[in-house]
Amino acid sequence: MENDEKLERYFAALSAEAGTPPLTQEEARAVLDLARVVAHTSERRFAPLSTYLAGLAIGAGGGGDGADRAARVRALAKVAADLEGEQPRE
Known part of the structure; x- marks a missing residue:
């Protein structure tokens, strides 16, 4: 993923504020793929x-x-x- 360091810093701060586990790279890829599939196959606002x-x-x-969350x-x-x-991408 591009800008992995920036992504990790950004979502570490959001996770800390939200009180949730940090976003893993596997989760980030899965969520971005979900958004891509939805945006490209339906109305973009659905993503x-x-x-x-x-x-x-x-x-x-x-x-x-x-890994469980990404799955x-x-x-x-x-x-x-x-x-x-x-x-979706594998």
Whole structure:
């Protein structure tokens, strides 16, 4: 990912304020892929709403580690892709 250091600093600060675990690179890739799939296969305005919904789902699901959270986001990206015929990145 480009600007990994900037991404880590930015989201470390947001995570600290929110009281959540830090965003892992795997999670960042999964969330960005979800946003990409949704933005390119439906109305662009659905992308931030979909990522917000993913965050709610992860929070309601009890968390887990970064790999578990990323897997749940990828599952949501697959649902979005299936709705519109787009393939998420592996």
